[in-house]
Amino acid sequence: MKARDAVFDTLKVKVDERPQSLPQDLVEALRLGAISILVLLIAAFLFSGVIGPLFALGGVEETVMDVLTRLSLLALPFVAYIGGASVARRYTRSDIARALGLAFSSTVILFAVISAGYYVLDYGVFAPRQSLQMTLSQSEAGIRVDAVVAGGAAETAGLQVGDVISAIRRDAVDLDAFNRRLSQSKEGDPLRLRFKRGEEELQETVRVVLVSDKQLGALWPGLALALAFTAIIVFLPGHWAPYIALVGLLSPLIVGYFWVIIATFSFRTEGLVPLDGNDNFGGFTLKNWESIFVGNIAGLEFNIVPIFMTSLAIAVVMTFVVLLVSSMAGYALSRMHFPGRRFFLSFTLILHGFPAITLLIPIFIVLLRLGNIPVIGELIGFNTVGGIALVMVAFQLPLGVWLMKGFFDNIPWDMERSALIDGASRWRTYWEILLPQIRPGLLALGIFAFIGGWNAYIIPATYSIGTGVSNLPVFLNELIDETAPVDWNQVAAVGLFQLIPIFIFFIFAQEYLLNIYAGGTKGSS
Amino acid sequence: MKVTIDNLSKKFGDVIGVENLTLHIEDGEFVAFLGPSGCGKTTTLLTLAGIYKPTDGVIRFGERVVNTVQPKDRNIGMVFQSYALYPHMTVFQNIAYPLKLKKVSKADQHDRVRQVANVMGIGELLDRRPGQLSGGQQQRVALGRALVKEPDVLLFDEPLSNLDARLRLTMRGEIKHLQKDLGITSIYVTHDQVEAMTMADRIAVMSGGHLQAFDSPDELYDRPKTQFVAGFVGNPPMNFVDVSVQASNGRFFAETESLRLEVQAARGAPPASYDGPVVMGIRPEDIQIASNGSVSGEIFVVEPLGREDLIDVRVGRHSFLLLADTEDRHQAGERVSLAFDMEQAQFFDPKTEKSLLWQ
Ligand SMILES: Nc1ncnc2c1ncn2[C@@H]1O[C@H](COP(=O)(O)OP(=O)(O)OP(=O)(O)O)[C@@H](O)[C@H]1O
Ligand SMILES: [Mg+2]
Numbered sequence: 001m002k003a004r005d006a007v008f009d010t011l012k013v014k015v016d017e018r019p020q021s022l023p024q025d026l027v028e029a030l031r032l033g034a035i036s037i038l039v040l041l042i043a044a045f046l047f048s049g050v051i052g053p054l055f056a057l058g059g060v061e062e063t064v065m066d067v068l069t070r071l072s073l074l075a076l077p078f079v080a081y082i083g084g085a086s087v088a089r090r091y092t093r094s095d096i097a098r099a100l101g102l103a104f105s106s107t108v109i110l111f112a113v114i115s116a117g118y119y120v121l122d123y124g125v126f127a128p129r130q131s132l133q134m135t136l137s138q139s140e141a142g143i144r145v146d147a148v149v150a151g152g153a154a155e156t157a158g159l160q161v162g163d164v165i166s167a168i169r170r171d172a173v174d175l176d177a178f179n180r181r182l183s184q185s186k187e188g189d190p191l192r193l194r195f196k197r198g199e200e201e202l203q204e205t206v207r208v209v210l211v212s213d214k215q216l217g218a219l220w221p222g223l224a225l226a227l228a229f230t231a232i233i234v235f236l237p238g239h240w241a242p243y244i245a246l247v248g249l250l251s252p253l254i255v256g257y258f259w260v261i262i263a264t265f266s267f268r269t270e271g272l273v274p275l276d277g278n279d280n281f282g283g284f285t286l287k288n289w290e291s292i293f294v295g296n297i298a299g300l301e302f303n304i305v306p307i308f309m310t311s312l313a314i315a316v317v318m319t320f321v322v323l324l325v326s327s328m329a330g331y332a333l334s335r336m337h338f339p340g341r342r343f344f345l346s347f348t349l350i351l352h353g354f355p356a357i358t359l360l361i362p363i364f365i366v367l368l369r370l371g372n373i374p375v376i377g378e379l380i381g382f383n384t385v386g387g388i389a390l391v392m393v394a395f396q397l398p399l400g401v402w403l404m405k406g407f408f409d410n411i412p413w414d415m416e417r418s419a420l421i422d423g424a425s426r427w428r429t430y431w432e433i434l435l436p437q438i439r440p441g442l443l444a445l446g447i448f449a450f451i452g453g454w455n456a457y458i459i460p461a462t463y464s465i466g467t468g469v470s471n472l473p474v475f476l477n478e479l480i481d482e483t484a485p486v487d488w489n490q491v492a493a494v495g496l497f498q499l500i501p502i503f504i505f506f507i508f509a510q511e512y513l514l515n516i517y518a519g520g521t522k523g524s525s
Numbered sequence: 526m527k528v529t530i531d532n533l534s535k536k537f538g539d540v541i542g543v544e545n546l547t548l549h550i551e552d553g554e555f556v557a558f559l560g561p562s563g564c565g566k567t568t569t570l571l572t573l574a575g576i577y578k579p580t581d582g583v584i585r586f587g588e589r590v591v592n593t594v595q596p597k598d599r600n601i602g603m604v605f606q607s608y609a610l611y612p613h614m615t616v617f618q619n620i621a622y623p624l625k626l627k628k629v630s631k632a633d634q635h636d637r638v639r640q641v642a643n644v645m646g647i648g649e650l651l652d653r654r655p656g657q658l659s660g661g662q663q664q665r666v667a668l669g670r671a672l673v674k675e676p677d678v679l680l681f682d683e684p685l686s687n688l689d690a691r692l693r694l695t696m697r698g699e700i701k702h703l704q705k706d707l708g709i710t711s712i713y714v715t716h717d718q719v720e721a722m723t724m725a726d727r728i729a730v731m732s733g734g735h736l737q738a739f740d741s742p743d744e745l746y747d748r749p750k751t752q753f754v755a756g757f758v759g760n761p762p763m764n765f766v767d768v769s770v771q772a773s774n775g776r777f778f779a780e781t782e783s784l785r786l787e788v789q790a791a792r793g794a795p796p797a798s799y800d801g802p803v804v805m806g807i808r809p810e811d812i813q814i815a816s817n818g819s820v821s822g823e824i825f826v827v828e829p830l831g832r833e834d835l836i837d838v839r840v841g842r843h844s845f846l847l848l849a850d851t852e853d854r855h856q857a858g859e860r861v862s863l864a865f866d867m868e869q870a871q872f873f874d875p876k877t878e879k880s881l882l883w884q
Contacts, residue, residue, distance in 0.1 A: 417576050418609035421680075422670070423597040423626035436613040 022102065025087055029106035032083035037114070040079055044072040073123075080110045081226055085233040092234060099234055107230040111223055125218045128210035130182050132191070134159060138175040142166040142196070157206040160197065167194040182208065264288050264493040288493035297490050298483040302475065304497075310385055311454055311471035312501070317389040318453035319446050322396050326445060327438070329397075330404025331430060335416070345405075352398035360462050363391055367463055388460050392453055400445050407441035408434065447509060451502060472498040526587050526677035526710050527552050528573070533582035535565075535572050541734040542568030546582070548729055548739060553708040555701070557725035559718055559757070565734040566714040570680050573712065575599050586677060597626070602671030602709075603680040606687065608663045610655035616642075616666050617651040623674040637673055644703070645669045661692045668700070672707070679704070679711040685720065697724060718758055722746070730754050752878040755806050755871055761835055764812075764845045767875070768805045770796040779805055779870070783841025784820055788867050795881040796872040803881060806871035809835075812847040814855070818862030827855055838863060 020028075052065035084106030091099035118124035133152025136143050143165040148155045167173055168181055169192050185191065190205045236244075247254070259272055266274030267283035276283030291297050292304055332338070333345060364382075371381025380386040411434060419429040435442070457473040464470055470478070476494050480486055528550040535542040543565035550556050558566040571577045573584060575596035584591050591599055602623075610619050617638055624634045642648045645665040655663055664684065671679060684700070685693045701724045704711050715721050721728045722742045730737040730745065730753070738745060738754045749755035755763050768779040770793055777793025779786045788796075796803045814836075822840035829835075833848045836855055845863070849855055872881040 412607055412609065414605040414607050414609035415611065417571070417574070417596075418603065418605060419611070419622075420576065420596040421574050421599075421601055421603045422623040423674070424622075425595075425597060428626075433611055436611075439613075 022098075025102050026106060026109075029084040029087040029102060030109060032087060033080040033106060033110045036079040036083040037076060037110075040072045040076040044069045044076075047072065077111070077114050077226065078229060080114065081107050081230050082233050084110055085230050088234050089238075100231070103230045103234045104227060107226050108223070111226050115219055115222070119214060122212055125222055126212060126214050128212035130185055130187070130208045131211040132182065132206050133209060133211065136165070136175060136178070139164065143173070143175050143178055145195075153206050153209045157204045159193070159195070159204060159206070163195045163197050163202075165193050165195040168192065169194075260492045260496055263489045264496050266489060268489065288487075288490050289497075291490065292493060292497055297479060297494075298487055300479060300482055307470060307472055307475050310460075311473075311498075313385045314389050314392065314456060314460065314471055315450045315453035315501075317386070318392050318396065319449040321389070321393045322400050322449040323442055323446055325393070325397060326400030326404045327435065327442065329401045330406075330408050331434065333401065333405045334408035345402075348398040348401055352402070356395050357458070360458070364463065367391070383464055388456070388463050389453070391459050391463065392456055395459075396449055396452060400449070403441060403445055404438070407438040411437050443509060447505070450505060454498075454502065527585075528678060528710055528712070529583075529585040530569075530573075531583045531585075533569070533572065533584060534580045535568050535577055536580045541565075542577075543572070543731075544734045546731075546736050548736065550710060550712070553710055555704050555711045555713065555724060555726045557721035557728045558712065558714045558731060559721040559728050560716065560731035560737075561757070562716060564731045566716075566731060567682055568734075569731075570603075570682055570712060570714050573678070574601055574603055574680055599678075600674070600676050601678045601680060602674060602676035604664075604667045604671045604682065604684040606683040608655075608667040608687075610663055610666055610670075612655050614654070615651065616647065616653050616655070616658070619655065619666055620651075620669045620673050623670060627674060638669075641669045641673045644672075660687055661696070664688060664696060668703075672703070676709060679709045681711065681713040681715075683715055684713075686715075686717070693720075700724070718760060722758070728758075730757060732757070748880075748883045749806075749871060750880050750883050752804060752806070752873040752880075755873070755880075759808055761809050761846050761848070763806045763808050763871070764847075765873075766805050766807075766843050766845075767802050769802045770799070770805075770872070772797045779867075781841070781843065783843065786819065786865050786867055786870075788870060792867070792870060792872070792882060799872075799874065799881060802875065804873040804875050804878075806873065807845075807865060807867075808869060809845075809847045811866040811869040812845055813864045813866070814838075814847070814849050814853070814861045815864040816862065818864040820865065821860060821862045824855055824857050824859045824861060827857055 047065045048069040052069070055065060085103040087106070088099045088103035091102065115125070118126045122128060132154045133149040134145050134154035135147040137146050138144075141164045145154070145159055145161055145163045145165065147161060148159055165173070165178070168178065171177075173181065181191070185208045187208055187210045189208045191208060192203060192205045194201070194203050196202070255272070259269065262272060262274055263269050265284055265286070265288070267277060267285050267287075268275045270279075273281060274283055275281065295302050295304060333341060367380075367382040367387050370387065371377040371383070373381070378384065380390045415433060415437070416429055419433040420426065424432065455473055456471065457477070460471050461474045461477065464474070472494070476491065476498065479491055479494060483490075528548075530546055530548040530550075533546040534544045536544075546565075546569060548556070558569060560566055568577065572579050575591065575594060579592055586599065611622065614622065620638045620641060621634045624637060629637070638651070639648065642651055645668060647662060647665045647669065650658060650662060650666075655666065658666065664687075667684070681700070685696050688696060697720060700713075713721075713724060725742060727739060727741055728745055729739045732753055737757075738750055740750075742758075745754055745758045749758065752765070756765070766781065766784070768781050768784070770777055770779050770788065772793070775790070777788040777790060777797050779788055779793075779796075796805075820840055822838040822845070824836055825839045825844065826837040827834050828837075829851060830848075832851065834851050834853075834855060836847055836849050838845050838847060838861065840863070847863070855861070873879065874881055
């Protein structure tokens with residue numbers, strides 16, 4: 001025993017991972033698989049049998065629980081295979097044949113058990129299927145009836161072998177479309193079929209029935225899928241798992257971005273597929289981008305430059321003012337005693353929670369009055385970029401001040417004291433010692449403020465009615481409102497155009513962020 | 526630079542940081558502030574630095590009253606417990622910062638930083654950032670930064686408490702050595718009395734915001750003026766017993782129901798004339814386990830300290846800490862007899878806690 005341990009030590013195999021006998025491993029794998037099955041069954045039962053009815057008692061719709069139940073049942077076999085395969089993973093480094101053998105045998109056994117369960121419970125592949133009880137094949141003329149089940153739905157309705165089906169109601173169908181339609185219908189749904197018998201045009205209504213044929217042949221694709229899945233699990237590097245989960249969760253977003261990018265460069269899209277005027281693959285074009293710069297989209301004339309500049313001005317002014325005011329106010333709140341400090345702190349928090357929308361009208365009045373003041377009115381009154389930026393800044397400040405206060409709170413007092421004793425004035429200490437410590441915070445707040453300003457919609461839309469002062473989001477909305485029909489590929493292009501500065505901003509900011517973390521503001525203290 | 530503190534008080538609302546502190550520190554002197562946590566050491570130091578404004582009292586640097594002088598105009602250097610290095614600056618920039626603020630020329634900055642860095646033994650680290658240094662190295666940088674502007678007064682706030690025991694020992698020597706070399710008036714806050722005893726010319730013992738004693742280490746150790754000082758200075762701490770001191774035939778005896786110890790006349794007379802029982806203090810090193818001891822007791826606990834064992838001996842209802850050679854292999858439960866060196870015994874007034882021997 002000692003000698004064996006020593007050998008494994010030299011092989012750098014952890015002692016507790018030393019091979020057991022094959023049956024032992026298999027038992028362990030099957031046990032894990034069985035536990036997974038049990039856990040998911042219990043989860044499914046909880047969702048459908050306990051939580052769902054409880055929700056229903058409270059009058060809440062229980063579709064979520066329904067979905068969760070089905071998800072648990074859908075995941076059940078795969079989780080079981082993962083459970084079994086996880087035992088095999090210990091041998092992937094040392095003995096691939098053994099790993100695969102073990103994983104496959106556990107998967108096959110688990111597959112058999114689960115399939116048996118399906119068979120007994122009429123579930124999964126053995127679930128009853130919608131059927132019209134006839135055999136069909138695609139032919140030149142249409143869908144040919146090759147056979148009908150004696151006494152079945154089709155025969156009862158009067159279909160015969162040799163009939164050629166062309167349409168369901170008025171929709172022409174081929175075999176694929178027919179099957180799709182069938183699988184979407186429920187038991188008892190009437191399907192009115194148009195078909196030809198010889199030269200005769202006929203129509204009959206067939207009612208959908210549920211048939212469970214339980215053909216074992218239906219299992220093979222499932223088994224192949226299970227084995228492929230198992231193989232992937234066995235060989236998947238462990239550190240990939242988080243990435244796979246992440247990509248899975250982000251996939252709606254990723255698909256969305258894909259669509260936007262594809263759409264802006266194509267004439268028309270169907271899903272993610274770019275199409276030309278004749279619905280064929282292709283139709284790539286720069287027209288969507290071109291018209292942004294030409295300044296004419298579906299008859300709506302505009303000049304993109306001032307719109308862009310307005311967006312930029314709002315974002316830049318906002319970033320600058322928010323950073324300046326928040327950091328200084330945050331410093332004062334963190335470091336100084338003054339009357340009203342506590343009140344100020346709680347008041348800004350309340351302000352932050354205040355729904356901005358409700359303030360639109362009062363602020364409108366304030367801006368109108370401000371606009372009447374000479375000089376200042378030109379700068380920050382109604383219908384000015386300054387006015388819009390001022391309002392946006394005001395809404396962003398409570399968050400900014402609190403954020404900055406938090407960052408200053410985290411700087412040890414000693415560092416500031418040390419600078420004062422070293423001979424710096426308080427102002428200089430702030431600029432040279434404290435601000436560099438909170439760079440990540442400034443950057444984060446700056447990004448917030450910039451993106452907030454850049455994407456601002458409600459406030460610019462409200463306080464720049466009927467003038468040339470409009471920024472990109474307002475313009476985008478105009479585009480949707482005032483063109484008919486809306487060319488969504490064109491809208492996507494404007495949307496992507498709006499994203500460009502943000503992308504650029506991030507490319508630079510990211511490098512800066514990395515620098516901060518690599519250089520380390522965390523050091524002493 | 527002489528530092529004179531007269532009747533200094535610093536209050537934070539109702540909380541007393543330090544009260545009525547009077548200290549006269551000579552030019553070039555090394556003074557330690559010693560006291561338990563929360564006794565106002567840091568508060569005093571920061572008030573001296575100008576970070577806190579005194580609530581009351583006068584602080585003079587030399588002849589100049591500095592009560593309202595800004596920290597940057599006091600020409601002091603300070604080393605913090607947390608080192609308080611600037612993490613975004615390199616070691617060079619950290620040390621050069623005070624010079625930069627003094628508008629010293631670039632070339633001079635360079636020379637002086639190099640010089641200080643070499644003295645501190647961190648000449649190779651100038652391009653690193655504080656985050657890339659060990660605790661001891663950070664400590665040296667902090668010291669270098671405090672020294673580089675050649676301050677009139679150096680302030681230390683527990684600068685060694687974050688270092689391991691070995692490094693603390695070396696740094697203790699180095700700081701002491703540097704201070705003597707440069708002759709800069711230094712105030713050194715610590716709650717480690719070994720540090721205070723070994724480094725300081727004089728120690729200010731504080732407790733609860735008040736000054737308890739201000740004297741040389743030997744004086745504090747041999748002639749403590751209050752029971753607090755006697756208990757605080759010395760490790761392991763002094764043993765205290767309530768005794769009554771009786772005179773009979775010109776001889777003096779300190780007595781309890783289980784003890785009777787003879788005291789020399791010089792030490793025994795003042796407590797004997799006190800009306801009622803007094804507190805007797807005796808240091809662990811003044812009690813020996815000896816075969817011919819006058820008192821017998823039983824060993825309660827033995828704590829090995831390495832070279833010595835710290836032994837808790839119970840005599841009647843009294844308990845005495847004492848030190849014995851590890852070689853003697855004493856065991857808990859063993860009966861031993863103790864010899865007291867009564868020439869070192871201290872006596873305190875139980876009400877005022879003042880010494881009955883020294884005023
Ligand atoms: N900024 C402050 N506000 C209010 N109370 C304070 C402040 N600074 C210190 N105190 C109080 O003053 C007293 C003295 O504190 P100080 O920091 O001077 O103690 P210390 O002797 O340095 O203790 P330690 O050895 O733990 O550092 C303590 O009771 C403390 O709570
Ligand atoms: Mg302190």
